[in-house]
Amino acid sequence: MIHSNTLDPNFKFLIAREPGGENIKKCFSCGTCSVGCPIREVTERYNPRRIIRMALLGLKRDVLDSEFIWLCASCYTCFERCPQNVRIPELMNAIRNIAVREGYLPSSIKMQLDLLSSFGRLLEVTDFENEKRRELDLPPIQEKTEDIKKIFEKLGLHGEEKIEE
């Protein structure tokens, strides 16, 4: 049961102000997204129509705290088919961006941030890879960069305090 006193009527406006979330209020719940969704096909846990409905109703905490917002594969099937141009994969990212800001960050996602921060890539390139590349006559790759770490630090990602200029 949903208690109306727990709903946050401003949640949809918060999402609509986020890049990618602009069109959330256009959704008329036709279900085209859920029907063609490859994730929905294999698990009941992900249902884009339901997530959008929950967000529009104002179930802020239930949405931000959920695992299901992270299950969108960004395949863009629904993006192409949505008759209301809700741009669902971008909308899911908008919701996730809010979730991250409010401290709901799944550990596997946090790990990706750590890897990117340390190496500038999701997968580390070491002397081993570059030696292999040399043997295969492939050009070398810069092994790590501090640039991504700097971007994260400046934007206060990584769960650290935002660094003031």
Place this chain on the structure above:
Amino acid sequence: MVKKRSKNSPFNPQYTLFLGCTVPVRALNYEISARRVAKELGIHLSDIPEFSCCGYPVKSMNHYAYLLMASLNFALAEKKGLPICTLCSACCGALSEANHEIQEDEALRKRLNEDLYQWLGKRYEGEVRVTHFIRVLQQEIGVKRITEEIRTDLSSLHLAPHYGCHYTKPSTIYGRIEDPENPTSLDELIEAIGAKSIPYENKLQCCGGGVLAIDEGVALAVARSKLEYIRAHQADAMVLLCPFCNIMYESNQRKIEKVYSTEYKLPILFYPQLLGLAMGIEPDELGIKMNRVRPTGLLKKIHMKAG
């Protein structure tokens, strides 16, 4: 009129090759074969060792950080005066979308550049073009030219094309190059090398790679469904154009077999590997040895041996 190009013609396409995170560590066979066929077809690929992640993984965490990461790479390519050519479809999609957003929004571009300059000493004016290696083959080399280069008979091969997601979508960002609900470019490229491109039920389905980090079981279930349909059609191999799809269908094929107590042994090849074989290039020069599911039967069918 089709321009007749030699290997060193001034009309040859020139790009800087964007490898991304996955290719240099998990899909060297894709890189080797792409560079090899590019050399043969007169596509000039230069390198920028300082390229970092395209920004795709960060899009879900912080949109602005994603745009900055993409801009960092654009700044490097712009300085070199070359368009970007990716091997990974997710890189192509993420970079194309970021580029579109940056080019359309002047205020955003100004803000990005202020931060980019102050923090990292770089600028991006919005002048870089982004494309995918397979698009270069399709649009700039073309099916006709590819047909002329064929030296090996592949007519006995039945190949299952996998377009993946970010190669055709979002179609508005890609300027509607082809209908994402009925794409044909990879089928045409497969037919161009003399093989048969087979239809199958869920041809346009996603590999599931996008949720691998979040929920492996779900990702494997998505990948499995396609392997099932392709097996039913007795394809000799599945043809890919994205290294992350390869992680799902090849690197994880054994795991899927284990979880679902079944066996596929389906060879997974990158299109440039097959193109190279058709052009008469030795399997060794196309990184075929690195394919985890050995395409021994496929090579035998076309009278070639793995090195």
